[in-house]
Amino acid sequence: MSRDERDDPRGEDSPGAGARRASPALTSRAAILAVVMCAIALSLAYPVREYIAQRKEISDLQRKQAAARKKVDELAQRKRQLGDKSYIEREATRRLHYCRPDVTCYIVLDGGGDDGRTARKGGPANRPPWYETLWRSVEAADRPR
Template sequence: MRRPALRKRAADARSSARPAAARRPAIAGAAKRLRAPGQGGLSGRALAFLLVLAVLSLSYAIPVRIYLTQLAEIDTMTQAQEAQRRHISSLEEEADKWNDEEYVRIQVRKRLYWVQRGEIPLIPIWGDAIDMGKPPTKPAPTTWYETLMSSVDAANG
Protein backbone atom coordinates (compact mmCIF):
# COMPACT_ATOMS: atom_id res chain seq x y z
CA MET A 1 0.00 0.00 0.00
CA ARG A 2 2.84 2.30 0.60
CA ARG A 3 4.49 1.64 -2.65
CA PRO A 4 1.90 3.22 -4.96
CA ALA A 5 1.81 6.34 -2.75
CA LEU A 6 5.59 6.67 -2.94
CA ARG A 7 5.51 6.31 -6.69
CA LYS A 8 2.84 8.97 -7.02
CA ARG A 9 4.79 11.44 -4.82
CA ALA A 10 7.97 10.81 -6.81
CA ALA A 11 6.11 11.44 -10.06
CA ASP A 12 4.60 14.67 -8.67
CA ALA A 13 8.04 15.84 -7.53
CA ARG A 14 9.50 15.16 -10.94
CA SER A 15 6.72 16.91 -12.79
CA SER A 16 6.83 19.99 -10.55
CA ALA A 17 10.56 20.28 -11.07
CA ARG A 18 10.09 20.61 -14.82
CA PRO A 19 9.01 23.91 -16.41
CA ALA A 20 5.34 24.27 -17.30
CA ALA A 21 6.12 24.37 -21.01
CA ALA A 22 7.74 20.95 -20.79
CA ARG A 23 4.80 19.43 -18.89
CA ARG A 24 2.12 20.22 -21.42
CA PRO A 25 2.37 20.35 -25.15
CA ALA A 26 2.33 23.75 -26.86
CA ILE A 27 -0.56 24.75 -29.10
CA ALA A 28 0.25 24.43 -32.75
CA GLY A 29 1.53 27.73 -34.20
CA ALA A 30 2.12 29.35 -30.81
CA ALA A 31 5.46 30.95 -30.00
CA LYS A 32 7.50 29.07 -27.46
CA ARG A 33 8.27 31.04 -24.29
CA LEU A 34 11.96 30.92 -23.44
CA ARG A 35 11.80 32.48 -19.98
CA ALA A 36 9.29 32.52 -17.19
CA PRO A 37 7.61 35.90 -16.60
CA GLY A 38 8.83 36.38 -13.00
CA GLN A 39 12.52 35.81 -13.68
CA GLY A 40 15.20 38.39 -14.50
CA GLY A 41 15.29 40.49 -11.31
CA LEU A 42 17.88 40.32 -8.56
CA SER A 43 17.72 37.37 -6.26
CA GLY A 44 17.77 37.62 -2.48
CA ARG A 45 21.41 36.56 -2.38
CA ALA A 46 22.40 39.23 -4.87
CA LEU A 47 20.58 41.91 -2.88
CA ALA A 48 22.24 40.74 0.35
CA PHE A 49 25.63 40.77 -1.37
CA LEU A 50 25.08 44.31 -2.68
CA LEU A 51 23.96 45.43 0.78
CA VAL A 52 27.11 43.96 2.36
CA LEU A 53 29.27 45.66 -0.29
CA ALA A 54 27.58 49.01 0.37
CA VAL A 55 28.07 48.70 4.14
CA LEU A 56 31.73 47.72 3.71
CA SER A 57 32.42 50.57 1.30
CA LEU A 58 30.83 53.08 3.67
CA SER A 59 32.72 51.68 6.65
CA TYR A 60 36.04 51.94 4.78
CA ALA A 61 35.37 55.39 3.31
CA ILE A 62 35.85 57.36 6.55
CA PRO A 63 39.22 55.81 7.53
CA VAL A 64 40.51 56.21 3.97
CA ARG A 65 39.46 59.87 3.98
CA ILE A 66 41.19 60.42 7.33
CA TYR A 67 44.32 58.67 6.01
CA LEU A 68 44.42 60.85 2.90
CA THR A 69 43.87 63.99 4.98
CA GLN A 70 46.74 63.02 7.26
CA LEU A 71 48.98 62.39 4.24
CA ALA A 72 48.19 65.89 2.96
CA GLU A 73 48.94 67.37 6.39
CA ILE A 74 52.25 65.49 6.56
CA ASP A 75 53.17 66.79 3.11
CA THR A 76 52.28 70.36 4.10
CA MET A 77 54.32 70.10 7.30
CA THR A 78 57.27 68.64 5.42
CA GLN A 79 57.21 71.54 2.97
CA ALA A 80 56.94 74.06 5.82
CA GLN A 81 59.83 72.37 7.61
CA GLU A 82 61.97 72.51 4.47
CA ALA A 83 61.16 76.22 4.01
CA GLN A 84 62.08 76.81 7.66
CA ARG A 85 65.40 75.01 7.15
CA ARG A 86 66.17 77.19 4.13
CA HIS A 87 65.31 80.30 6.16
CA ILE A 88 67.54 79.18 9.02
CA SER A 89 70.44 78.49 6.66
CA SER A 90 70.06 81.95 5.07
CA LEU A 91 70.06 83.53 8.54
CA GLU A 92 73.19 81.57 9.46
CA GLU A 93 74.88 82.79 6.29
CA GLU A 94 73.88 86.36 7.20
CA ALA A 95 75.29 85.90 10.72
CA ASP A 96 78.55 84.59 9.24
CA LYS A 97 78.77 87.72 7.08
CA TRP A 98 78.44 89.96 10.14
CA ASN A 99 81.47 88.23 11.69
CA ASP A 100 83.60 89.65 8.87
CA GLU A 101 85.00 93.12 9.69
CA GLU A 102 85.04 94.26 6.07
CA TYR A 103 81.31 93.45 5.66
CA VAL A 104 80.51 95.39 8.85
CA ARG A 105 82.53 98.37 7.58
CA ILE A 106 80.65 98.33 4.25
CA GLN A 107 77.28 98.12 6.00
CA VAL A 108 78.13 101.00 8.36
CA ARG A 109 79.18 103.21 5.44
CA LYS A 110 76.08 102.27 3.46
CA ARG A 111 73.42 102.41 6.18
CA LEU A 112 74.76 105.08 8.56
CA TYR A 113 76.65 107.17 5.98
CA TRP A 114 79.91 107.03 7.92
CA VAL A 115 83.06 108.18 6.15
CA GLN A 116 86.77 107.70 6.75
CA ARG A 117 88.93 110.63 7.79
CA GLY A 118 89.76 112.80 4.86
CA GLU A 119 86.79 111.65 2.72
CA ILE A 120 84.09 114.06 1.63
CA PRO A 121 80.60 112.72 2.39
CA LEU A 122 78.28 112.76 -0.58
CA ILE A 123 74.70 111.73 0.09
CA PRO A 124 72.39 111.53 -2.92
CA ILE A 125 68.80 112.45 -2.15
CA TRP A 126 66.31 110.78 -4.46
CA GLY A 127 62.69 111.06 -3.30
CA ASP A 128 62.00 108.08 -1.02
CA ALA A 129 65.61 106.86 -0.87
CA ILE A 130 66.29 108.68 2.42
CA ASP A 131 64.05 109.48 5.37
CA MET A 132 63.61 113.24 5.51
CA GLY A 133 61.83 113.19 8.85
CA LYS A 134 58.33 113.64 7.41
CA PRO A 135 55.54 111.99 9.36
CA PRO A 136 54.07 108.97 7.62
CA THR A 137 50.93 109.68 5.66
CA LYS A 138 47.81 107.79 6.66
CA PRO A 139 45.67 106.18 4.01
CA ALA A 140 42.27 107.74 3.37
CA PRO A 141 39.52 106.33 5.60
CA THR A 142 37.21 103.88 3.89
CA THR A 143 34.56 103.14 6.50
CA TRP A 144 32.34 105.48 8.53
CA TYR A 145 34.08 104.76 11.82
CA GLU A 146 37.50 105.40 10.28
CA THR A 147 36.18 108.74 8.98
CA LEU A 148 34.83 109.55 12.44
CA MET A 149 38.14 108.68 14.13
CA SER A 150 40.18 110.67 11.60
CA SER A 151 37.99 113.73 12.22
CA VAL A 152 38.39 113.29 16.00
CA ASP A 153 42.18 113.00 15.52
CA ALA A 154 42.18 116.15 13.36
CA ALA A 155 40.18 118.05 15.98
CA ASN A 156 42.61 117.02 18.73
CA GLY A 157 45.70 117.94 16.73
Protein backbone atom coordinates in the same frame (compact mmCIF):
# COMPACT_ATOMS: atom_id res chain seq x y z
CA MET B 1 -3.43 15.41 -13.71
CA SER B 2 -5.28 17.45 -11.23
CA ARG B 3 -6.19 21.04 -11.59
CA ASP B 4 -3.60 22.09 -8.94
CA GLU B 5 -0.79 20.47 -10.88
CA ARG B 6 -1.75 22.24 -14.11
CA ASP B 7 -1.95 25.66 -12.43
CA ASP B 8 1.27 25.13 -10.57
CA PRO B 9 4.01 27.07 -12.42
CA ARG B 10 6.66 24.91 -10.81
CA GLY B 11 5.25 21.73 -12.17
CA GLU B 12 7.79 19.55 -13.85
CA ASP B 13 5.46 18.14 -16.39
CA SER B 14 4.45 21.48 -17.81
CA PRO B 15 6.16 22.23 -21.10
CA GLY B 16 7.11 25.89 -20.33
CA ALA B 17 8.41 25.24 -16.84
CA GLY B 18 12.03 26.06 -17.76
CA ALA B 19 11.07 29.32 -19.45
CA ARG B 20 9.05 30.49 -16.48
CA ARG B 21 11.84 29.61 -14.12
CA ALA B 22 13.92 32.69 -15.19
CA SER B 23 15.80 34.17 -12.27
CA PRO B 24 14.17 37.25 -10.77
CA ALA B 25 15.95 40.62 -11.01
CA LEU B 26 17.04 40.56 -7.36
CA THR B 27 17.65 37.31 -5.59
CA SER B 28 18.32 36.98 -1.91
CA ARG B 29 21.98 36.24 -2.59
CA ALA B 30 22.34 39.41 -4.68
CA ALA B 31 20.60 41.47 -1.98
CA ILE B 32 22.93 40.10 0.69
CA LEU B 33 25.94 40.77 -1.55
CA ALA B 34 24.75 44.36 -2.16
CA VAL B 35 24.28 44.92 1.58
CA VAL B 36 27.75 43.52 2.31
CA MET B 37 29.33 45.68 -0.41
CA CYS B 38 27.59 48.80 0.95
CA ALA B 39 28.74 47.96 4.48
CA ILE B 40 32.33 47.54 3.26
CA ALA B 41 32.17 50.81 1.31
CA LEU B 42 30.74 52.68 4.30
CA SER B 43 33.28 51.17 6.67
CA LEU B 44 36.15 52.20 4.37
CA ALA B 45 34.87 55.71 3.56
CA TYR B 46 35.96 57.36 6.82
CA PRO B 47 39.47 55.83 6.95
CA VAL B 48 40.08 56.73 3.31
CA ARG B 49 38.94 60.30 3.93
CA GLU B 50 41.24 60.54 6.95
CA TYR B 51 44.11 59.08 4.93
CA ILE B 52 43.66 61.68 2.21
CA ALA B 53 43.42 64.49 4.79
CA GLN B 54 46.59 63.27 6.51
CA ARG B 55 48.47 63.08 3.19
CA LYS B 56 47.44 66.68 2.45
CA GLU B 57 48.54 67.78 5.91
CA ILE B 58 51.87 65.99 5.45
CA SER B 59 52.49 67.73 2.13
CA ASP B 60 51.60 71.11 3.68
CA LEU B 61 53.98 70.47 6.56
CA GLN B 62 56.74 69.41 4.17
CA ARG B 63 56.24 72.63 2.22
CA LYS B 64 56.40 74.67 5.44
CA GLN B 65 59.50 72.74 6.52
CA ALA B 66 61.23 73.51 3.22
CA ALA B 67 60.40 77.21 3.62
CA ALA B 68 61.70 77.14 7.21
CA ARG B 69 64.92 75.42 6.08
CA LYS B 70 65.40 78.09 3.42
CA LYS B 71 64.86 80.82 6.02
CA VAL B 72 67.34 79.13 8.39
CA ASP B 73 69.92 78.96 5.60
CA GLU B 74 69.42 82.65 4.82
CA LEU B 75 69.76 83.55 8.49
CA ALA B 76 72.89 81.41 8.84
CA GLN B 77 74.41 83.19 5.86
CA ARG B 78 73.46 86.56 7.36
CA LYS B 79 75.06 85.49 10.65
CA ARG B 80 78.28 84.61 8.82
CA GLN B 81 78.20 88.02 7.11
CA LEU B 82 77.69 89.84 10.39
CA GLY B 83 80.60 87.91 11.89
CA ASP B 84 82.92 89.17 9.15
CA LYS B 85 84.77 92.30 10.31
CA SER B 86 85.29 93.69 6.82
CA TYR B 87 81.53 93.44 6.08
CA ILE B 88 80.73 95.32 9.29
CA GLU B 89 83.19 98.06 8.38
CA ARG B 90 81.76 98.40 4.86
CA GLU B 91 78.20 98.62 6.18
CA ALA B 92 79.17 101.16 8.87
CA THR B 93 80.81 103.31 6.23
CA ARG B 94 77.96 102.95 3.75
CA ARG B 95 74.94 103.25 6.06
CA LEU B 96 76.18 105.25 9.02
CA HIS B 97 78.87 107.31 7.28
CA TYR B 98 81.49 106.22 9.80
CA CYS B 99 85.08 106.94 8.97
CA ARG B 100 88.09 105.03 10.25
CA PRO B 101 90.74 107.11 12.01
CA ASP B 102 93.43 106.28 9.46
CA VAL B 103 91.22 107.19 6.44
CA THR B 104 90.55 110.72 5.22
CA CYS B 105 86.82 111.14 4.56
CA TYR B 106 85.15 113.88 2.56
CA ILE B 107 81.60 115.16 2.63
CA VAL B 108 80.45 116.76 -0.61
CA LEU B 109 77.92 119.55 -0.25
CA ASP B 110 75.85 120.76 -3.16
CA GLY B 111 75.57 124.32 -1.92
CA GLY B 112 72.11 123.97 -0.36
CA GLY B 113 71.93 123.96 3.40
CA ASP B 114 68.93 121.65 3.73
CA ASP B 115 70.19 118.39 2.19
CA GLY B 116 68.77 119.09 -1.27
CA ARG B 117 65.20 119.69 -0.14
CA THR B 118 64.98 123.08 -1.83
CA ALA B 119 63.62 123.38 -5.32
CA ARG B 120 66.08 123.54 -8.19
CA LYS B 121 65.95 126.40 -10.68
CA GLY B 122 62.95 125.96 -12.92
CA GLY B 123 61.67 123.10 -10.72
CA PRO B 124 58.56 122.90 -8.57
CA ALA B 125 58.11 125.33 -5.70
CA ASN B 126 59.23 124.39 -2.20
CA ARG B 127 56.51 122.49 -0.28
CA PRO B 128 55.42 123.76 3.14
CA PRO B 129 55.97 121.54 6.19
CA TRP B 130 53.45 118.76 6.82
CA TYR B 131 51.89 120.42 9.83
CA GLU B 132 51.02 123.54 7.82
CA THR B 133 49.36 121.38 5.19
CA LEU B 134 47.45 119.55 7.91
CA TRP B 135 46.30 122.76 9.58
CA ARG B 136 45.16 124.24 6.25
CA SER B 137 43.11 121.12 5.53
CA VAL B 138 41.49 121.34 9.00
CA GLU B 139 40.64 125.03 8.42
CA ALA B 140 39.24 124.22 4.99
CA ALA B 141 37.05 121.48 6.49
CA ASP B 142 35.66 123.90 9.08
CA ARG B 143 34.55 126.50 6.53
CA PRO B 144 30.86 126.38 5.60
CA ARG B 145 30.10 125.52 2.02
